[in-house]
Amino acid sequence: MSDLFSLAGKTALVTGASGGLGAHFCRTLGKAGAAVVLAGRRIEPLQRLADELRESGVAAHPLSLDVTDPESVRAGFEQAQTLCGPIDIAICNAGITVTKDALALASSEWDQVLDVNLKGCWLVASEAARRLIAAGRPGSIINVSSILGHRVAGKVLPYTVSKAGLEQMTRALGLEWARHGIRVNAIAPGYVETDLNREFFASEAGAAMIRRIPQRRLGRASDLDGALLLLASDASAYMTGSSIVVDGGHLQSTL
Numbered sequence: 001m002s003d004l005f006s007l008a009g010k011t012a013l014v015t016g017a018s019g020g021l022g023a024h025f026c027r028t029l030g031k032a033g034a035a036v037v038l039a040g041r042r043i044e045p046l047q048r049l050a051d052e053l054r055e056s057g058v059a060a061h062p063l064s065l066d067v068t069d070p071e072s073v074r075a076g077f078e079q080a081q082t083l084c085g086p087i088d089i090a091i092c093n094a095g096i097t098v099t100k101d102a103l104a105l106a107s108s109e110w111d112q113v114l115d116v117n118l119k120g121c122w123l124v125a126s127e128a129a130r131r132l133i134a135a136g137r138p139g140s141i142i143n144v145s146s147i148l149g150h151r152v153a154g155k156v157l158p159y160t161v162s163k164a165g166l167e168q169m170t171r172a173l174g175l176e177w178a179r180h181g182i183r184v185n186a187i188a189p190g191y192v193e194t195d196l197n198r199e200f201f202a203s204e205a206g207a208a209m210i211r212r213i214p215q216r217r218l219g220r221a222s223d224l225d226g227a228l229l230l231l232a233s234d235a236s237a238y239m240t241g242s243s244i245v246v247d248g249g250h251l252q253s254t255l
Contacts (some may be wrong), residue, residue: 005233007242008033012232013080013087015067015124016094018045019128020194021144024221025091025228030058032229034089037080039065059084067094067120077127086135089232090128092121093144095157110158117162122169125184138181141171142231145188148245162187174241183240185231190247192219214249 012029016022017038023045026036030053038046038053038060046062053060061083062177065076080087095117098109104138125141132139148156149163167186174184190213193201201207201218227244245251 004235005229006033007089007229009234010088010232011035011080011084011086012089012091012129013037013039013063013077013124014091014093015039015065015120016144017049018042020196021189021192021221021224022091022093023049024224025093026060027052028225028228029091029232030056030060032233034232035059035061035084037061037062037063037084037087039067039076039080040094041066045066067092067124068115070123073123073127077131081131085130086137086139087128088132088139090124090139091144091228092124092142093234094120094124095144095159095162097156101155102157105157113158114162114165117159118165118169121166123170125173129173129180129182132182133177133180137206139183140232140236141173141182141184142228143184143186145170145186145243147188147245147251148191149188149243150251152247162180170201170243171241178240183231183236185236185239185241185245187224187227187231187245188243188245189224190219190245190250192221192224194221208213212250212253213247217248219246219248 013035014025017026018040030036040046043064050060050062066072121143143166145166147161148160149167152160170186227246
């Protein structure tokens with residue numbers, strides 16, 4: 001059964017790989033047998049993670065890439081292909097947010113969030129698909145969405161809009177590229193504990209939010225491993241345009 005989820009012989013590219021969920025995804029994909037291209041704007045943390053992965057026997061390659069810049073994306077894929085061959089799996093994970101009331105948002109802040117979270121995923125997914133189609137190869141593209149693509153929260157308007165758009169883009173690209181053997185799916189995490197939010201969730205307000213999650217706990221990065229490996233591997237060969245919610249039941253909680 002483990003062979004069903006094996007990524008041996010596959011190469012995966014992960015954006016936003018310098019920390020948080022992106023770094024965890026790189027470790028998980030590597031453990032499953034994939035060679036991993038670690039893509040992001042900050043090369044130093046990518047190099048440290050690549051060194052860590054290599055020490056554990058994973059073929060890892062750090063790559064400077066700005067998902068909002070079409071030329072950077074094209075050049076990044078070209079460099080990755082030179083280093084380790086065609087990309088079979090693309091994880092569109094890069095994302096940012098701005099926490100402000102809607103009326104306090106600057107136009108530039110709106111553009112920045114939408115450019116990274118939505119346009120960036122489109123550019124990376126399109127480059128991956130273009131190369132797979134040219135090579136006549138199947139592949140898997142995984143967009144990292146959010147439960148805030150399904151529901152809303154205060155003070156994160158552009159983030160929720162970007163993730164809702166990403167959910168629809170996943171369905172549209174899944175439809176368009178299915179005939180080429182390219183699957184496009186999404187993972188929609190709930191609140192997952194990371195170094196960036198740990199302090200907040202230790203506060204009174206954070207504890208109150210955790211109490212609204214039916215499982216009464218935050219997600220761990222490892223809780224996403226099953227969905228990630230399902231969508232990255234041939235175990236999901238007949239899935240495309242799907243979004244897997246991993247949130248401890250949060251979307252099902254009462255309003």
